[in-house]
Amino acid sequence: EAGVTQSPTHLIKTRGQQATLRCSPISGHTSVYWYQQALGLGLQFLLWYDEGEERNRGNFPPRFSGRQFPNYSSELNVNALELEDSALYLCASSFTGTGGADTIYFGEGSWLTVV
Amino acid sequence: QKEVEQDPGPLSVPEGAIVSLNCTYSNSAFQYFMWYRQYSRKGPELLMYTYSSGNKEDGRFTAQVDKSSKYISLFIRDSQPSDSATYLCAVMNRDDKIIFGKGTRLHILP
Numbered sequence: 001e002a003g004v005t006q007s008p009t010h011l012i013k014t015r016g017q018q019a020t021l022r023c024s025p026i027s028g029h030t031s032v033y034w035y036q037q038a039l040g041l042g043l044q045f046l047l048w049y050d051e052g053e054e055r056n057r058g059n060f061p062p063r064f065s066g067r068q069f070p071n072y073s074s075e076l077n078v079n080a081l082e083l084e085d086s087a088l089y090l091c092a093s094s095f096t097g098t099g100g101a102d103t104i105y106f107g108e109g110s111w112l113t114v115v
Numbered sequence: 116q117k118e119v120e121q122d123p124g125p126l127s128v129p130e131g132a133i134v135s136l137n138c139t140y141s142n143s144a145f146q147y148f149m150w151y152r153q154y155s156r157k158g159p160e161l162l163m164y165t166y167s168s169g170n171k172e173d174g175r176f177t178a179q180v181d182k183s184s185k186y187i188s189l190f191i192r193d194s195q196p197s198d199s200a201t202y203l204c205a206v207m208n209r210d211d212k213i214i215f216g217k218g219t220r221l222h223i224l225p
Contacts, residue, residue, distance in 0.1 A: 042218055
């Protein structure tokens with residue numbers, strides 16, 4: 001069974017541009033979480049989508065946005081890129097309604113570099 | 116106050132030693148307590164999780180939760196060079212987001 005898949009693996013963008021990152025959850029999972037892991041800051045919660053709806057949002061500016069599609073895949077958009085947006089962006093997925101700790105699985109992440 | 120506090124290390128120990136990793140958390144309402152292992156340039160993988168208080172053992176790994184002091188620990192016995200990684204503690208409530216500590220970088224010296 002395929003795990004959580006993310007694309008692209010690496011992305012280099014110029015300051016001010018927009019970046020789009022994609023995530024495909026494990027088959028049958030309906031919840032998708034996005035995290036940012038910047039150097040020295042640990043994993044910071046960005047967004048949580050469940051059944052197509054945004055359930056929760058972390059303390060990030062509005063230029064970080066996303067959506068979840070009917071097939072439960074998800075997209076994270078970062079507008080007006082800043083140098084400090086350079087980080088590993090991690091996606092995780094789980095079942096809806098059985099959100100115990102052992103049901104959440106992470107992908108390998110997308111490395112975003114802003115120059 | 117951060118929701119989860121974790122010493123970032125790095126922590127270097129000789130092969131075969133017992134490793135002790137610790138975190139504190141601020142909200143007594145958290146129900147799940149987890150440890151993730153993250154190798155360089157990889158996504159985190161769930162190592163251990165505990166629901167409520169107590170101990171849980173899995174091979175060389177033991178996770179402990181003390182809810183009275185809001186303290187969570189991970190012990191690694193007979194440490195191996197392959198255990199070298201970043202270890203992230205995390206907390207959550209059911210059907211909610213995971214809140215992570217910053218992670219402790221662990222080096223096991225051959």
